Amino acid sequence: MGGCLHSSQDHTIHTEGEPGPPAAPAFTSTPKKMPKSISISKQLASIKALKKGSDLEKAIATVALIFKNSSDPDGKLGKSTAKNLLQTQYRNFTEGEEAKPKYQDILSDLDEHTENKLDFEDFMILLLSITVMSDLLQNIWSAKITK
Structure with missing residues (x-):
């Protein structure tokens, strides 16, 4: 990835x-x-x-x-474990994104990953890719910060 x-x-x-x-x-x-x-x-x-x-x-x-x-003993995540982490630990960034073509592309890249496992670098790229395209990031950028 x-x-x-x-x-x-x-x-x-x-x-x-x-x-x-x-x-x-x-x-x-x-x-x-x-x-x-x-x-x-x-x-x-x-x-x-x-x-x-x-x-x-x-x-x-x-x-x-x-x-x-x-991760497994080799320090890698299986695709199903990575998807589970997205659903359980990153759901505020992934909820409602399923219909977006960019989100589908990101998951498609995950499905096509040749090793069927992700190392830490690949997992971070996955998280960052989802973050950048998410509606939640747009809400964060537009939030008014009060002191």
Whole structure:
């Protein structure tokens, strides 16, 4: 999907008590699995670099943790799992979009994915593609912000 090239750079997550650089967190495709019974907020709290992280950093880390908790041991999502995540975790962006040709194109690309599985990069491209074409994004852009 999307034709992006993958980076071969190794990234790791440093949790509480582990030595590591104070840089922003990065994720690897084969980190230790956190038990699925632990809430995402507790998993986020366990990542030392996010203790003072921005809202954007925490949002991306949340996506990464949801992906990791849903992926197979190889760090990939099956198409049916990806579609289920869209319906359960991203429904405000997907609801009512089914009739749009662009949405159908995005899902068609997912169905035609050669491996039948998505890595994290492909999943992020899927989310961003749906976000950009969604009515909810238009509502967000037009919302009046009051202080």
